[in-house]
Amino acid sequence: QQQVKQSPQSLIVQKGGISIINCAYENTAFDYFPWYQQFPGKGPALLIAIRPDVSEKKEGRFTISFNKSAKQFSLHIMDSQPGDSATYFCAAIPGYRGGSEKLVFGKGTKLTVNP
């Protein structure tokens, strides 16, 4: 199954709060899991990414949590700011093991951070 399921579709958070976006996958050949941030009218920008051999990766206020056995991964945005308001996409790449280098995207989560 070459799908990545993302939830929620939209999320409203108060400034300073924690934003959590979840993704799930079926294909165990997926080997790389990036998150992209997209502002209206712009291209997706790589935010943070993780490989399946680690359970967590943190970069500043952004953290990916990865649960290999559950085939789930999530993005946590700590101390959310109005400037974080954007659409966030999770994605996965099957990689060389899976015979493909294409990004498979989730449907996106529109995050709104209220001041």
Place this chain on the structure above:
Amino acid sequence: EPEVTQTPSHQVTQMGQEVILRCVPISNHLYFYWYRQILGQKVEFLVSFYNNEISEKSEIFDDQFSVERPDGSNFTLKIRSTKLEDSAMYFCASRKDRASYEQYFGPGTRLTVT
């Protein structure tokens, strides 16, 4: 910081016309991609290109589509006879080498077919 650039930012064309979308990938990158995003939907893979060859393509990338790297810097997507359903944002992406999976996207070209 190096970035992927795309031209034009917006292209309006009539159904049946040919369009060429242009991309300049990051200069030392070896792998190139086209994706598209229909308004309000997820980003979908079209094609990947390496060493002057298509390495993978999706079901969307039919005979109406072609890609080319005409020189050392440009990477183009041609749609031979556009359809209304080709209206979308088209994103070019590039990746440095085999060892890294990170794909960096350009700002996109909005294609409107009337």
